Amino acid sequence: MEQRIGLIGLGNMGNAILQGILGSNVVPGTQIYVYDTHPEKGEDLNKSDGVNNLASARDVARESDIVFVAVKPNVIVDVLNDIQKELKKNTIVVSIAAGVTIKTIAKSIGYEQKIIRVMPNTPALVNAAMCSITPNTEVTDEELKIVQELLNCIGETEVVPEYLIDAVIGASGSSPAFVFMFIEALADGAVKGGLSRKQAYKFAAQAVMGSAKLLLETGKHPGELKDMVCSPAGTTIEGVHALEEKGFRAAIIDAVEATIKKSKSMAEN
Numbered sequence: 001m002e003q004r005i006g007l008i009g010l011g012n013m014g015n016a017i018l019q020g021i022l023g024s025n026v027v028p029g030t031q032i033y034v035y036d037t038h039p040e041k042g043e044d045l046n047k048s049d050g051v052n053n054l055a056s057a058r059d060v061a062r063e064s065d066i067v068f069v070a071v072k073p074n075v076i077v078d079v080l081n082d083i084q085k086e087l088k089k090n091t092i093v094v095s096i097a098a099g100v101t102i103k104t105i106a107k108s109i110g111y112e113q114k115i116i117r118v119m120p121n122t123p124a125l126v127n128a129a130m131c132s133i134t135p136n137t138e139v140t141d142e143e144l145k146i147v148q149e150l151l152n153c154i155g156e157t158e159v160v161p162e163y164l165i166d167a168v169i170g171a172s173g174s175s176p177a178f179v180f181m182f183i184e185a186l187a188d189g190a191v192k193g194g195l196s197r198k199q200a201y202k203f204a205a206q207a208v209m210g211s212a213k214l215l216l217e218t219g220k221h222p223g224e225l226k227d228m229v230c231s232p233a234g235t236t237i238e239g240v241h242a243l244e245e246k247g248f249r250a251a252i253i254d255a256v257e258a259t260i261k262k263s264k265s266m267a268e269n
């Protein structure tokens with residue numbers, strides 16, 4: 001890929017995107033420009049991968065054709081206002097901030113700028129992210145494909161209209177936290193049954209990963225896959241009953257709904 005890539009913010013997500021791109025060799029390190037207010041985050045990269053660790057967000061914006069802005073939602077507007085003058089007409093600005101709309105971004109950098117909102121998740125750290133992608137009307141199909149190709153370095157992508165990003169946050173942006181709580185609870189139960197903590201995490205995590213893989217690869221309905229586990233008068237149906245009694249599904253739907261509500265309220269502010 002000939003585009004020069006910028007990354008502003010090298011925290012959990014910025015660093016995951018950077019490592020994914022570097023690992024895939026889609027773009028060489030020398031064609032990547034980064035800035036974080038903690039410059040030490042980019043220093044080692046500079047030495048080992050040739051990544052350009054620059055002195056300001058403005059410098060990154062000036063050098064890049066595609067700029068990923070991976071800072072927290074409460075600072076993104078300041079960063080966008082800061083870099084606005086350095087953007088070229090064709091520079092694509094990619095925001096991964098939760099609850100920050102394309103309109104808010106455009107207000108800072110101009111309504112004619114090419115903008116893409118992406119909602120990734122932390123499995124990006126192991127190249128297993130699920131990312132939604134939403135371009136504004138200035139982005140061409142070819143440009144969208146280029147950004148999709150970059151994001152494929154960290155996982156899977158789906159294009160969605162902007163009004164559905166809140167739901168994506170519930171389903172995949174925030175949900176890794178819920179899944180980790182589930183794995184922790186499964187392991188706690190297994191430890192109660194006598195399994196060592198270390199083995200309990202391995203059994204529980206592998207079961208979650210394997211189940212997700214089974215669903216994705218077979219395309220079967222989750223209910224059908226659940227039924228395949230439940231032998232008549234067996235062990236699993238006892239556990240299913242216990243979960244239903246405790247309102248397991250309703251608790252998860254409530255959690256996703258709470259996430260969506262918060263995301264919408266952030267967008268309104």
Ligand SMILES: NC(=O)C1=CN([C@@H]2O[C@H](COP(=O)(O)OP(=O)(O)OC[C@H]3O[C@@H](n4cnc5c(N)ncnc54)[C@H](O)[C@@H]3O)[C@@H](O)[C@H]2O)C=CC1
Pocket residue numbers: 008009010011012013014035036037038041057070071072073075079096097098119120121122173174
């Ligand atoms: N953590 C997650 O699971 C997900 C986060 N996001 C979004 O990703 C964005 C970043 O989140 P994280 O990586 O988790 O946060 P983080 O706190 O790990 O990283 C933010 C980074 O930005 C740097 N930074 C702060 N102000 C800056 C500035 N003015 N210029 C340059 N760098 C600056 C910080 O030093 C830090 O390294 C947020 O907007 C969040 O909504 C989206 C999906 C999932």
Ligand SMILES: O=C(O)[C@@H]1CCC=N1
Pocket residue numbers: 098169173174
């Ligand atoms: O909690 C948050 O706001 C971010 C967005 C999605 C996951 N983490």
